[in-house]
Amino acid sequence: MILTAVVCGALAAALTGWIRTIADSDSRWLRSxxxxxxxxxxxxxxxxxxxxGSVGTVPELIAFAALAVACGLLVPIDLAVHRLPDLVVVPMYPILFAALAGASAVTGDWGALGRAAAAALTLLALYFTLAFINPSGLGLGDVKLAGVLGVFLGWLGWYYVLVGTLAAFAINAVVALLLLAARRANRRTGIAFGPAMIAGAAAAAWLSTAG
Known part of the structure; x- marks a missing residue:
């Protein structure tokens, strides 16, 4: 656990200059x-x-660790510029599917991979619909990230897809209320939704380990 944490943290540190470049910002969120x-x-x-987890294979660990690094990069970028760059989000699809396919090949549990794909499509459709209805509230970056998190949560199980999705909206609502109460935002202020999505997925993953 410590080794994985160190490797993921070191990789994120090595990408510090890169995320400032793709975000085109020197925000304090990216310097912190x-x-x-x-x-x-x-x-x-x-x-x-x-x-x-039910698999516990090296390919599964690679998938989860890669997602951890990507999410670690995306949170401050979204907070800084309210964008979730394709350069970070899109490569996660082949990385996750390739690693999880390896895990399925080791265990023979191909159902989990199929569930992950189905969950990704489900969340892509849900978030795209929400973005179409309210484009000022959700962007296409959020839609693409939803698919990535759908792969992860779907691998864990449909229950965790539901929990992670609902938790994202609940967390975002709490953050919005706190900002309003602190007079740091008003009803028209845009709030980055990516961090709430990632926090919701993390909460669901934690719940899966607790169970």
Whole structure:
């Protein structure tokens, strides 16, 4: 667990200059080292999840750790510029599917991979519909990230897809209320939704280990 956390944190640190370039920003969110801490924490969680999950294979750990690094990068970028760059999000689809296919090949549990694909399509459709209805509330970056998180949550199970999705909206609502109460935002202020989506998925993953 410690080794995975260190590797994920080190990789995120090495990408510090790159995320500033793709975000085209020197925001304090990108200079704070938040991405390093998040990637390291996610790496520890990835190791715990792979150890306690039904598979516990090296390919599964690789998938979870790669997602941890990507999410660690995406949170401060979204907070800084309200964007979820394709350069970070889109490559996660082949990475996750390739690694999880390897895990399925080791265990013979191809149903989990099919469920992950179905969950990704379900969340892509859901978020695309929401973005179409309210484009000011959700962007296409959120839609693409939803598919990635759908792969991850679907691998864990449909229950965790539901929990992670509902948790994302609940977390975002709480953040919005706190910002309104602190007078740091108004009803027209845009709030980055990516961090809430990632936090919701993390909460669902934690629940899966607790169960």
């Amino acid at each position: 080292g938040l991405h390093v801490g998040l990637a390291a924490a996610g790496g520890a969680g990835a190791a715990a999840l792979a150890d306690t």
